[in-house]
Amino acid sequence: MPYLSRVWLNPLRTGAQALLRNPEKMHAAVLGGIARQPITERVLWRLDTHAHRPELLVLTDSRPSWEHIVEQAGWPNAEDPQALVRDYQPLLDRIQTGREFGFRLRANPVAATRNPASPSAQQKEKLTAPRPRGVRVAHRTAAHQLDWLTSRIDKWGFTPLTSPDDLADTVPMVRLSARERLVFFKHARDADTPARRVVLSVATFEGALRVTDPELARHTLLAGVGAAKAYGCGLLTLAPLTSDSGG
Structure with missing residues (x-):
């Protein structure tokens, strides 16, 4: 439970x-x-x-x-x-099709690529391995971070609510309430191994959404979304929808 x-x-x-x-x-x-x-x-x-x-x-x-x-x-x-x-x-x-909620999510928006602009030493090591895999690159601008969320939320069992803008079009009811760059050191279990510097670009999203797939939405709430879950990212919370949306 x-x-x-x-x-x-x-x-x-x-x-x-x-x-x-x-x-x-x-x-x-x-x-x-x-x-x-x-x-x-x-x-x-x-x-x-x-x-x-x-x-x-x-x-x-x-x-x-x-x-x-x-x-x-x-x-x-x-x-x-x-x-x-x-x-x-x-x-x-209460997660049923059509139900609407306010939400809050603190996430680490990233994308996978094999051609990072300025790869770190650790990324270079992964990219030159015998069977190279893509590395994660952070989205650092507000526009890219918002696009990261709106392009994925439908895959999480939700869709953002929309509101009309000045051009009689509709825009997602999603906003960035905070953006920060976290820098800290992760210590290895082996005392002889030096601590590794970790840098995360973190964004906090708030807004309003509607449930489209209850089973998938419940999985999203329980499993979290995105990267850096061990460091406080990925927990999506819901709350009754009010004029001041938040989770």
């Missing part, structure tokens, strides 16, 4: 600051909340960065426990609950 958790972080605490700065550390903290070991389930998470109280959203197959994050990075002695865990099945049951 899937569960959606919401954990609040205290940005004034050193433990929270370390998690907020480094997606690898946040990923490790998220996995620390899963009791079933070894971890074989898909775990998706997203950080919604509000100024005073950042929110960590996590989607898991098994019921998690977040006491360690609250103790390290939250308000452990506060009166209000600092972590909420909800059954995700009621939302999945």
